[in-house]
Amino acid sequence: MPNWDHARFFLALVRSGTLRSAARQLNVDQATVGRRLVALEDELGARLFLRTPSLYVLTPAGEALVEPAEVIERSIVQMERRVLGLDERLTGSVRLATTDSLAKRYVLPAIASIRKQHPGIEVDCLTSQDIANLTRREADIAIRTLRPEAPDLIVRRLATLETGIYASRAYLTSRGTPVSGSDFTGHDLVVYRQKAAPTGCSALCGEPAASGRVVLRASSSVTLVDAAVAGIGVAELPCYRADAEAELVRIFPDRSADFDVWLVAHADLYKTARIQVVIDALVQQFDPKIS
Numbered sequence: 001m002p003n004w005d006h007a008r009f010f011l012a013l014v015r016s017g018t019l020r021s022a023a024r025q026l027n028v029d030q031a032t033v034g035r036r037l038v039a040l041e042d043e044l045g046a047r048l049f050l051r052t053p054s055l056y057v058l059t060p061a062g063e064a065l066v067e068p069a070e071v072i073e074r075s076i077v078q079m080e081r082r083v084l085g086l087d088e089r090l091t092g093s094v095r096l097a098t099t100d101s102l103a104k105r106y107v108l109p110a111i112a113s114i115r116k117q118h119p120g121i122e123v124d125c126l127t128s129q130d131i132a133n134l135t136r137r138e139a140d141i142a143i144r145t146l147r148p149e150a151p152d153l154i155v156r157r158l159a160t161l162e163t164g165i166y167a168s169r170a171y172l173t174s175r176g177t178p179v180s181g182s183d184f185t186g187h188d189l190v191v192y193r194q195k196a197a198p199t200g201c202s203a204l205c206g207e208p209a210a211s212g213r214v215v216l217r218a219s220s221s222v223t224l225v226d227a228a229v230a231g232i233g234v235a236e237l238p239c240y241r242a243d244a245e246a247e248l249v250r251i252f253p254d255r256s257a258d259f260d261v262w263l264v265a266h267a268d269l270y271k272t273a274r275i276q277v278v279i280d281a282l283v284q285q286f287d288p289k290i291s
Helices: 006-016 019-026 030-044 060-084 100-117 169-175 221-229 273-286
Strands: 049-051 056-058 092-098 121-127 141-144 153-168 188-192 213-218 235-238 248-251 257-266
Touching: 006 019, 006 030, 006 060, 019 030, 056 060, 092 100, 092 273, 100 121, 100 141, 100 221, 100 273, 121 273, 141 273, 153 169, 153 221, 153 273, 169 248, 188 221, 188 235, 213 221, 221 235, 221 248, 257 273
Parallel strands: 092 121, 092 141, 188 213
Antiparallel strands: 049 056, 141 257, 153 235, 153 248, 153 257
């Protein structure tokens, strides 16, 4: 009879493709992942992966195991959520996923407030541009700029924030101030790195930018702000971050773009006492008018 605890190691390797990535995801060493995989293959009497120099590739037997392993995973996670959802203690760990920029401005002050009032609550803050999967309990709460549609999630708008166009004082002294309607001709741009980035940049906050030269793409808004502060180029930045930088100047103040920030939690965990404490602290940081 297989030890189904091995299933989570199997699924981590399926999703990541390498022992190193699976080990990092599970917070164990590579040797542990390898041993668990070998043990599962021995118990099932089947080879589940082809080992290539770069990736672990599923065999037909491995492909057949993915669906039942995910059923087991969902069942275990559901049991955990339902038990945790009944917990009224103001102690324990809460996993909170967000971006580095939102963490710096909003989430870390909320955690500081929680630590003062409820020292028994420990917050594990996961900062990444990747969207954590709450259904698989990769996080208990997520702060996102994209609204999820999964029916088992509770979603709440925290704020509508603004972006603007900025450059450093040093850049503007050296290169001059861009002229509205010039398509940023003669100017360098630093832009957010999309998964499938085009070769140029069509607009910043609606201001045409097709003639600007993209000199840097960043996957983090913190890096984007730092790049603009360093004088590398003109950037569209979140105002809550850029306005705090004395070196940055807002260009075309009439040009802006809004984006929503969403708080997301799984329905089974939403009313857990410590989850509610964290949610209340986050709401207070995003909208201090809420008492």
